Amino acid sequence: MQIKSVNESQASSLDSLLILLREEDCENLANLELAQELKDVIKTLVSRKDFKAKKGTSLRVPLVEGSLYLAGLGKSEKCNVNIIRDSLTQGLRSIGRANNKNVCVIVSHLKEYNGLGFVLGEASGLCSYTFDKYKTKDKDYEPFALDSIFTDINESEEFSRGQIFAASQIYSRELANEPGCVITPEILAAKAQELAKEYNLECEIWDEKRLESERTGALLAVGRGSKNPPRLIHLIYKPVNPVKKIAIVGKGITFDSGGLNIKPDNYMLTMKGDKTGACNVLGIMKGVSELGLNIEVHGILAAAENMPGGNAYKPDDIIRARNGKTIEINNTDAEGRLVLSDALCVASELKPDAIIDMATLTGACAVALGKHRAGLFVNNDELANKLLDSSQRRGEPYWRMPLEDEFISESLKSPYADLVNCGERYGGAIFAALFLNEFVGENTAWAHMDIAGTDFNDKEYGVYSKGASAFGVRTCLDYLMRL
Ligand code: BES
Ligand code: MN
Ligand code: ZN
Numbered sequence: 476m477q478i479k480s481v482n483e484s485q486a487s488s489l490d491s492l493l494i495l496l497r498e499e500d501c502e503n504l505a506n507l508e509l510a511q512e513l514k515d516v517i518k519t520l521v522s523r524k525d526f527k528a529k530k531g532t533s534l535r536v537p538l539v540e541g542s543l544y545l546a547g548l549g550k551s552e553k554c555n556v557n558i559i560r561d562s563l564t565q566g567l568r569s570i571g572r573a574n575n576k577n578v579c580v581i582v583s584h585l586k587e588y589n590g591l592g593f594v595l596g597e598a599s600g601l602c603s604y605t606f607d608k609y610k611t612k613d614k615d616y617e618p619f620a621l622d623s624i625f626t627d628i629n630e631s632e633e634f635s636r637g638q639i640f641a642a643s644q645i646y647s648r649e650l651a652n653e654p655g656c657v658i659t660p661e662i663l664a665a666k667a668q669e670l671a672k673e674y675n676l677e678c679e680i681w682d683e684k685r686l687e688s689e690r691t692g693a694l695l696a697v698g699r700g701s702k703n704p705p706r707l708i709h710l711i712y713k714p715v716n717p718v719k720k721i722a723i724v725g726k727g728i729t730f731d732s733g734g735l736n737i738k739p740d741n742y743m744l745t746m747k748g749d750k751t752g753a754c755n756v757l758g759i760m761k762g763v764s765e766l767g768l769n770i771e772v773h774g775i776l777a778a779a780e781n782m783p784g785g786n787a788y789k790p791d792d793i794i795r796a797r798n799g800k801t802i803e804i805n806n807t808d809a810e811g812r813l814v815l816s817d818a819l820c821v822a823s824e825l826k827p828d829a830i831i832d833m834a835t836l837t838g839a840c841a842v843a844l845g846k847h848r849a850g851l852f853v854n855n856d857e858l859a860n861k862l863l864d865s866s867q868r869r870g871e872p873y874w875r876m877p878l879e880d881e882f883i884s885e886s887l888k889s890p891y892a893d894l895v896n897c898g899e900r901y902g903g904a905i906f907a908a909l910f911l912n913e914f915v916g917e918n919t920a921w922a923h924m925d926i927a928g929t930d931f932n933d934k935e936y937g938v939y940s941k942g943a944s945a946f947g948v949r950t951c952l953d954y955l956m957r958l
Contacts, residue, residue: 476621478599478638480629481579490541491575493566495559495582496528497551507584508627516543530558533566535573544570557870559585560594561937567602568935571619579625590868592630596637599624601938604645606652639765640869640952644945647758651751651930651943655730659703660778663727663753667708667776670757674764677711691817692795693802697810698779700734700787705779707818708753710760717771719829719958722822723760723951726811726834727753727778734807735783735790748943749811751930752833753778755947762952770958775822777814781807793892796820798914801892809897811836812907816914823916829858830915831954833924833947839903840876841928848872849946850925852908858920865953871946873924878912880905887913924950 494517500507501521504514516536520526526534530549535542546566548554563580570578582591603620610616650658650666658666664680671678683704686695691707698705708727728749732738738746753776760774788794792804794813797820802813811834822830840850851866851873853859859875866873883905886898894913898906908923915921929946932939 476599477623478595478631478634479623479625480631481625481627491544491570491573491578492541493544493546493563493570493578493580495546495548495562495566495585497548497554498528499551500584501526501528509581513543517545520545531562533569535569541575542573554588556588556590556594559588559591560598560870563595563598564602564938567598567621567624571603571621574619576622577625578621581627583627586628590633591628592633593637593640595624595626595628596634597641598637598938599634600638600641601644604648605940606649606942636766639762640949642765643758643762643952644948646761647751647754647945647948648940648943650754650757651748651945653747655747655780658729658747658750659780660698660706660727660729661703663729663750663776663778664706664708667710667757670761671710674712674761676760676764677713679709681707681709689797690795691797693797693813694777694779694817696788696792696794696804697734697781697813700784701780701782702784703729703780705814707821708776708778709821710757710774712760712763712772712774714767714769714771716769718769720771720773720825720827721955721958722773722775722825722827722830723756724775724777724815724818724822724830724832725753725756726750726815726832726836727776728811728814729778729780731781731808731810732783734781734810735787736806736808737783738808745931748931749835750778751835751926751943752947754943755833755945755951758945758948759951759955762948763955766952766956768955770955772955773822773825773827775818777818779810779814781810796914800894800913802894802896803889803892805895806897809907812910813896815911819911819914823914823919826916827919829855829920829922831862831922831924831951832911833926833951835927835930836925837904837907837927839900840925843904844874844928846928848874849929850874850876850904852876852878852923852925853921854878854912854915855920858922861957862922862950862954865957866950869949869953871950873950876908877905878908880909884909
């Protein structure tokens with residue numbers, strides 16, 4: 476799909492017109508650069524109180540040719556470019572669903588918000604995404620696609636950057652939405668290889684034999700109960716003279732049944748999404764390649780299926796991770812931290828400038844922060860501030876969580892091994908982060924994103940469709956882009 480810049484007189488000849496307005500704009504219509512007939516229509520709608528530009532509201536008005544869509548941004552003091560992006564996505568979605576192919580988007584009156592072109596690019600990519608490949612297409616169900624978007628701003632470079640961000644998120648969502656019967660660790664590795672081929676990335680896959688010789692005992696333990704063996708996937712994007720080296724690590728549990736500590740009833744549903752961290756890492760590798768960033772980026776995915784079975788790892792087992800530390804298992808459902816422990820060792824050995832890991836790690840994090848904000852644990856203030864800045868710029872909220880807690884640290888100790896994999900219920904997200912910290916190299920800047928809760932949406936809103944969200948991709952790509 477193409478985004479083209481047009482002037483306002485060309486705009487009215489299209490099938491539909493999308494205009495984003497703040498509440499204050501409705502009172503100052505004279506200041507908008509719009510055809511007088513359109514202003515008159517809007518004026519009438521506003522005076523009849525049909526449209527007040529409240530945040531999240533929209534109105535469709537049939538015109539002689541095509542339709543006019545008004546979308547509300549709320550009060551100007553609260554408006555920002557992320558609200559604009561959400562509103563654009565929703566607007567484009569309803570226009571597409573009404574079977575329009577071409578749309579003109581009027582946003583030049585919002586020029587004071589930097590990055591309009593970027594969010595238009597992003598919205599244009601994300602508006603039509605749904606996970607519908609298994610649905611039979613017939614007259615009751617037809618996906619939509621827009622042909623072209625015309626707009627009254629001219630920011631073609633920013634359009635395409637936004638489109639790259641969108642494509643990275645869609646890549647991650649599409650994989651994360653696939654069920655466990657489709658994506659196994661081996662298939663995830665094959666997907667990574669495909670991506671590597673497309674973008675000329677280096678790609679190394681460790682199979683179960685290699686994992687044995689590489690002493691990744693924790694990843695192997697988690698994978699043992701399944702007939703689908705685990706994989707460690709390592710992708711490398713390496714420009715000629717990179718200015719930094721960053722490692723991004725993802726939890727890739729292709730299905731989390733809990734293992735022998737099996738999850739009860741509903742808790743197992745949506746656990747196909749337990750590979751979201753890994754899918755995000757692949758999305759980010761795609762984005763980094765398309766953006767052509769001048770940074771060496773390592774994507775490391777720890778992939779396993781957590782299943783009960785005759786050969787499954789058990790409570791009371793003592794296993795040894797790659798850095799030699801021994802772990803007493805007291806809950807097989809605390810498997811994410813185990814697969815990540817070996818992956819963090821591999822990442823640390825690369826001596827990167829920073830490691831970022833992403834994982835649907837603990838229900839406790841979702842209990843603490845809700846489903847729309849992820850936990851951020853960072854051992855370095857500069858890295859924390861950069862990530863929080865990127866998160867704010869791109870509208871993915873995080874909350875910084877503590878890594879210092881003497882009581883929880885104490886509870887990591889096992890009477891028989893170096894560590895236990897699971898502590899008490901209280902402070903569960905912090906326990907998990909402190910556990911991961913045991914596998915991060917000394918003096919390595921490290922951030923851990925606990926994206927449990929933010930990984931899946933029950934319903935469509937803003938840029939999100941029902942299902943996988945790819946939460947984390949925007950923040951990480953923005954951070955990498957600005958290094
Ligand atoms: N994958 C889950 C965490 C999760 C829960 C993600 C809900 C998304 C939504 C993780 O492996 C897990 O099972 N964690 C346990 C840890 C517990 C056994 C210490 C949890 O959160 O209950
Ligand atoms: Mn689990
Ligand atoms: Zn899990």
